[in-house]
Amino acid sequence: MSQTHTVTFRFADGASRAIDVAEDETLLDAALAGGVPLMHQCRSGSCSSCIATICEGDTSNQPGSSSTLLASEYEAGHRLLCVSRAQSDCTFDLSYGSAEGGVVPVEVNAFVNAIEPIASNVVKLSLELAEGNWLSFKPGQFVQIEVPGVGKLRSYSPVSTEADLPTLELLIRLLPEGVMSSWLKSGANVDDVVKLKGPYGAFFLREKRRAPHIFVAGGTGLAPVLSMIDRMRQIGGRKPPMLLSFGCATSDALFYLDELELRRQWLPGLDTRICVDREPDSCYHNGSPVSALRPEDVTDPDTVAYLCGPQGMIDAATRRLIELGVAPENVFAEQFVPSN
Amino acid sequence: MADEPVVRRRVVKAASGISEARVNGQKTQSQYQPYKDAAWGFINHWYPAVFSKELAEDEVKGIQICGIPIVLRRVDGKVYALKDQCLHRGVRLSEKPMCFNKKTISCWYHGFTFDLKDGKLSTIVANPDDKLVGTTGLTSYPTEEVAGMVFVFVREDDFADEDVPPLSQDLPFRFPENSERFPHPLWPAAPSLLDADAVGHGMHRTGYGNWRIACENGFDNAHILVHKDNTIVHAMEWVLPLGILPTSDDCITVVEDEQGPKGMMQWLFTEKWAPVLENESLGLKVEGLKGRFYRTSVVLPGVLMVENWPGEHIVQYEWYVPITDDLHEYWEVLVKVCPTEKERADFQYKFDRVYKPLCLHGFNDCDLYAREAMQNFYADGTGWDDEQLVATDISPITWRKLASRWNRGIAKPGKGVAGSVKTHSIRFKDTAAGKPPGYFVEQIED
Numbered sequence: 001m002s003q004t005h006t007v008t009f010r011f012a013d014g015a016s017r018a019i020d021v022a023e024d025e026t027l028l029d030a031a032l033a034g035g036v037p038l039m040h041q042c043r044s045g046s047c048s049s050c051i052a053t054i055c056e057g058d059t060s061n062q063p064g065s066s067s068t069l070l071a072s073e074y075e076a077g078h079r080l081l082c083v084s085r086a087q088s089d090c091t092f093d094l095s096y097g098s099a100e101g102g103v104v105p106v107e108v109n110a111f112v113n114a115i116e117p118i119a120s121n122v123v124k125l126s127l128e129l130a131e132g133n134w135l136s137f138k139p140g141q142f143v144q145i146e147v148p149g150v151g152k153l154r155s156y157s158p159v160s161t162e163a164d165l166p167t168l169e170l171l172i173r174l175l176p177e178g179v180m181s182s183w184l185k186s187g188a189n190v191d192d193v194v195k196l197k198g199p200y201g202a203f204f205l206r207e208k209r210r211a212p213h214i215f216v217a218g219g220t221g222l223a224p225v226l227s228m229i230d231r232m233r234q235i236g237g238r239k240p241p242m243l244l245s246f247g248c249a250t251s252d253a254l255f256y257l258d259e260l261e262l263r264r265q266w267l268p269g270l271d272t273r274i275c276v277d278r279e280p281d282s283c284y285h286n287g288s289p290v291s292a293l294r295p296e297d298v299t300d301p302d303t304v305a306y307l308c309g310p311q312g313m314i315d316a317a318t319r320r321l322i323e324l325g326v327a328p329e330n331v332f333a334e335q336f337v338p339s340n
Numbered sequence: 341m342a343d344e345p346v347v348r349r350r351v352v353k354a355a356s357g358i359s360e361a362r363v364n365g366q367k368t369q370s371q372y373q374p375y376k377d378a379a380w381g382f383i384n385h386w387y388p389a390v391f392s393k394e395l396a397e398d399e400v401k402g403i404q405i406c407g408i409p410i411v412l413r414r415v416d417g418k419v420y421a422l423k424d425q426c427l428h429r430g431v432r433l434s435e436k437p438m439c440f441n442k443k444t445i446s447c448w449y450h451g452f453t454f455d456l457k458d459g460k461l462s463t464i465v466a467n468p469d470d471k472l473v474g475t476t477g478l479t480s481y482p483t484e485e486v487a488g489m490v491f492v493f494v495r496e497d498d499f500a501d502e503d504v505p506p507l508s509q510d511l512p513f514r515f516p517e518n519s520e521r522f523p524h525p526l527w528p529a530a531p532s533l534l535d536a537d538a539v540g541h542g543m544h545r546t547g548y549g550n551w552r553i554a555c556e557n558g559f560d561n562a563h564i565l566v567h568k569d570n571t572i573v574h575a576m577e578w579v580l581p582l583g584i585l586p587t588s589d590d591c592i593t594v595v596e597d598e599q600g601p602k603g604m605m606q607w608l609f610t611e612k613w614a615p616v617l618e619n620e621s622l623g624l625k626v627e628g629l630k631g632r633f634y635r636t637s638v639v640l641p642g643v644l645m646v647e648n649w650p651g652e653h654i655v656q657y658e659w660y661v662p663i664t665d666d667l668h669e670y671w672e673v674l675v676k677v678c679p680t681e682k683e684r685a686d687f688q689y690k691f692d693r694v695y696k697p698l699c700l701h702g703f704n705d706c707d708l709y710a711r712e713a714m715q716n717f718y719a720d721g722t723g724w725d726d727e728q729l730v731a732t733d734i735s736p737i738t739w740r741k742l743a744s745r746w747n748r749g750i751a752k753p754g755k756g757v758a759g760s761v762k763t764h765s766i767r768f769k770d771t772a773a774g775k776p777p778g779y780f781v782e783q784i785e786d
Contacts, residue, residue, distance in 0.1 A: 130350070131349060236496055236748060258367075268746065
């Protein structure tokens with residue numbers, strides 16, 4: 001039995017993972033075997049995908065292996081984990097977050113393409129990333145936009161997907177006295193330039209889950225959820241059944257109904273329920289999007305749920321879904337917090 | 341200010357204004373947006389790869405479908421298909437076939453050797469202990485061989501084996517299962533490739549254009565005008581109308597059965613469509629003695645069936661297999677059930693002497709040039725906005741919508757493959773040397 005050492009990986013988002021590594025195995029092999037999400041590709045010391053910086057401890061090179069690191073890079077603490085072994089307990093810093101892909105937020109410029117009111121209190125803001133700028137995101141994640149002239153940051157989840165880049169579409173709820181709302185109503189013009197930062201957030205679509213998906217959205221909480229549904233459509237292959245329950249207080253606050261109708265046409269497995277909770281006589285489901293959930297919606301114990309809306313809706317939806325049999329760890333939620 | 345970088349807009353093309361009044365208004369168009377996105381085809385579907393006779397025992401051939409290079413090898417009668425792009429440096433294995441045994445195919449360049457069954461990297465000729473061995477591989481593609489044709493399930497790299505549907509779900513509607521649903525007095529049961537004793541004879545050639553434009557031509561009921569002067573029509577004294585107009589809302593039945601092909605059946609030569617035999621203002625009148633009744637249907641991923649064509653108890657199938665976004669392989673296959681040796685011989689004779697020269701060539705050559713004539717209009721994307729459709733175009737519009745709904749995935753633009761860069765010197769060099777872009781890989785001659 002060879003000696004083992006404790007090796008700690010620190011991700012850029014603050015997450016940290018420690019594993020035990022035998023002296024005669026490579027750090028990458030041990031980490032992957034232990035479920036640590038390290039970026040890697042060639043596993044033979046050439047591509048540099050698995051590069052990490054050593055903060056504490058000693059390593060040795062796997063006998064017979066070669067590495068493309070320069071001596072100066074090695075001196076600076078860089079290591080290729082696929083050809084490195086631990087000689088003592090070690091700690092490594094990684095330049096990416098623990099969520100797959102290791103996306104680092106960036107700051108970019110974008111032009112305003114259109115400002116369209118789409119409901120009594122919702123505006124769709126279409127942006128286009130400027131020449132040479134790029135900001136990728138997972139469906140469900142959010143970006144921050146700096147309100148021109150005010151310098152304040154506001155967060156929105158694009159309703160569009162990465163496939164629509166360089167165009168990004170945000171659904172913005174108008175608030176009396178809100179700085180974003182004031183800018184949209186009186187200051188914003190097509191061709192204005194705004195600053196964006198992102199992506200942020202751990203509320204994003206977990207791809208390749210095969211069980212049914214339930215999406216519950218209140219108001220502009222529809223944006224991240226529709227981005228997820230569109231992504232599911234783009235992925236191709238066999239799609240799980242999907243249910244979207246979407247609601248607003250009144251029918252004049254509803255929006256994107258044509259867009260949802262298109263999704264229903266494109267996705268045979270998508271069921272949509274439109275809800276209005278303050279208008280008993282409307283043609284929509286009378287009640288909150290949570291009240292539209294039925295026991296028969298949850299028949300698979302692996303059902304996944306994504307919730308986005310006001311805190312009250314999220315709490316109620318979480319309770320209801322767990323009561324119907326969804327495992328708590330399969331409920332992903334993001335509340336949106338209105339900010340003036 | 342001087343160090344503030346200049347923020348510039350991307351160069352964008354102006355949106356074209358479309359009137360809502362048009363058949364293909366913006367709203368209708370958005371219903372088939374996924375179809376408009378499918379320039380490289382629909383992926384995760386079954387496509388014909390080669391005729392059985394085109395792949396002899398131990399032979400290796402390279403093809404490309406939906407932007408995916410595929411190498412075929414036949415071993416002990418069975419056809420295997422792998423991604424034809426070595427994972428090391430991207431060379432096509434089929435360019436210079438190298439096989440050291442019946443289980444594998446090796447890359448002729450650096451010796452990466454792949455298991456034919458699952459694509460796993462099983463060894464590297466000169467580096468057998470490399471760490472990579474056993475950890476990676478090429479995507480494999482399920483194959484089926486029926487009635488003289490080899491089909492391959494062209495899939496995304498992560499499409500699961502257990503999700504691969506049976507071939508029958510990507511082939512035209514079958515009879516007699518559908519005889520009650522789609523009755524026709526003249527041919528109660530059209531033959532199918534999957535029938536016992538079915539014989540398929542046909543040909544395939546490269547069409548220079550996008551597969552969708554080609555596909556729509558096959559079942560667009562106004563296009564038969566291009567066949568007005570075809571030799572077979574006049575030699576046989578067939579009555580072929582100038583066009584066929586829909587007269588009823590239910591002139592097309594969309595088929596969306598859970599287990600089965602997704603597509604549409606056109607009720608041609610019933611009261612739901614009216615043949616046009618005369619145009620007085622032009623002094624045109626169709627003369628002829630024998631009605632040549634047929635019926636067209638189309639199923640995903642773009643398979644045409646013409647029942648009762650070009651003769652009794654025969655069916656014509658067509659595929660428009662995407663190679664790239666500007667190239668497709670046009671397949672024309674006639675199927676007949678031939679239980680006896682004599683029937684097989686007769687069908688072969690008739691195919692060689694009549695059907696191939698006068699139908700698959702004489703008749704369908706017109707379709708080929710008509711499809712190519714539409715390409716420039718659509719190639720830059722503006723044709724989809726600018727086309728001015730009419731009543732008979734209910735057929736392509738219905739197809740676009742159902743294809744948008746039922747496809748198993750939209751192929752991504754080809755990556756690192758022939759045709760992903762249209763202006764590479766290799767494409768020019770080959771063309772100048774008399775080898776236009778095509779379907780099969782040109783093998784290196786030593």
